[in-house]
Amino acid sequence: MPGLPADEILIGGRWQRGAGQAMDTVNPADGTVLTTLHAADADQVDTAARAAAEAAADPAWRDLLPHRRAALLHRIAALVEDAADELSALQTADTGKTLAETRALALSAAATFRYTAAALETAEDAITPSRGEYLTLSVHEPIGVVGAVNPWNSPVASDAQKIAPALAGGNAVLLKPAAWTPLVSLALGRIIQRALIEAELPTALLSVLPGSGGVVGDAIVRHPLVGRIGFTGGTGTGRAIAHAAAEKLVPASLELGGKSPTIVRADADLEQALAGVMFGVFSSSGQSCVAGSRLFVAREIYDRFLAELVERVRKLRVGPGTDPDTQVGPLVHHRHRDSVAAYVDLAREEGGRVRCGGAAPEGDTYTAGAYYLPTVIDGLPPTARVCREEIFGPVLVALPYDDEEDLVRQANDSVYGLACGIWTRDHRAAWRLARRIDAGTVWINTYKQFSISTPFGGMKDSGLGTEKGRDAIRAYQRQKSLYWGTSDAPLPWAG
Structure with missing residues (x-):
């Protein structure tokens, strides 16, 4: 070339x-x-x-x-x-x-x-x-x-x-x-x-x-x-x-590094939240320090939201970066793809449910490349390794929460503090959560937007x-x- x-x-x-x-x-x-x-x-x-x-x-x-x-x-x-x-x-x-x-x-x-x-x-x-x-x-x-x-x-x-x-x-x-x-x-x-x-x-x-x-x-x-x-x-x-x-x-x-929480409150605009959650973790094939790789959804909408999310994730177009229709490209290297796959295998061993993805795609287009399907996992406790360690790939772990105190406790129970996303129509709740979550950057009703004029950094590890x-x-x-x-x-x- x-x-x-x-x-x-x-x-x-x-x-x-x-x-x-x-x-x-x-x-x-x-x-x-x-x-x-x-x-x-x-x-x-x-x-x-x-x-x-x-x-x-x-x-x-x-x-x-x-x-x-x-x-x-x-x-x-x-x-x-x-x-x-x-x-x-x-x-x-x-x-x-x-x-x-x-x-x-x-x-x-x-x-x-x-x-x-x-x-x-x-x-x-x-x-x-x-x-x-x-x-x-x-x-x-x-x-x-x-x-x-x-x-x-x-x-x-x-x-x-x-x-x-x-x-x-x-x-x-x-x-x-x-x-x-x-x-x-x-x-x-x-x-x-x-x-x-x-x-x-x-x-x-x-x-x-x-x-x-x-x-x-x-x-x-x-x-x-x-x-x-x-x-x-x-x-x-x-x-x-x-x-x-x-x-x-x-x-x-x-x-x-990061293991950033993405929060969906029960009052969120669900269309916005679904698109934002997918973009936050699957754009760049998840190879982003700020990837929203831990999804916290209010328990009263958890099953409905996750079912719709999984259905949409299955439709994401995986392919080479030169194809204008591609949404999720290959991972950077075959060794890194193998590392991501090993984490998903670990999730299965720990009792997690792989709701979609969980493997390399099949077909001639993908055989020689470092591809991995966008993956959603749930059914794990927040103490599981895949809920705590940075995977740096197209892998999302979903967890329900009961109330704000439970949410803040789970979201902050991490060695990392890089980024956070909040999806809600309640501006007061957004403000409270944005101030309480340990993160250097908080996005409210958006994700992975950057400005050179705005400082960027993290907390903790x-x-x-x-x-x-x-x-x-x-x-x-x-x-x-x-x-x-x-x-x-x-x-x-x-x-």
């Missing part, structure tokens, strides 16, 4: 072959190998970090005024938008997502750069109230080199959410895309490099370093020149990164810190206080 990269990765502003192990990138729709790349190794991470430190300190970048950095971000946004179709096709081939979703993700990345440019142009430092004969100011300065470690489920959007504020803050970035899905991140790297060359800025401000977390990710996180880490991925890896950051005494933002919003730039900077004496008299000296 057009747009497939050569066996080159971006190291310190230069495209070259990785010195690490060979990695096949596989189309999960049919199992074919798209291309083979060589990963970076630890020495190349070191080379990239040193080049990044030099680029960050280069006066051409270090002294660039904020509105000039904003112009660079606007240019990147325009280039990403122009390449949206190519980026979409590349990401669909690499991840299996539908073309509609990957195009939306590419345009979201462009919007992230554009919004961040606007936020940068209007960012203000503060003159703080003086408490003596001096002027006091609070200013923000770049950290220098930052590491960005991203997952495989939405690479281009996740990349933009870290790269844009990091560049806006005046930094250089070492980006590690997931080993399974590096292609669109490398394409984004070429776009950003083009914008840097056009602006006559150091190209080593961005490196794109594919490879395993154990080699490349660890080398980035532990490198002494890396002064901040942004990570999106699993909670176990997030804990390890937090530990490494603590040892270095550098900040880290961690956007981790779902993460630390936030991304997006105006404050995202400040997260990639250090704050400094300045005192400017205004008195002609010498300081009093008691000696």
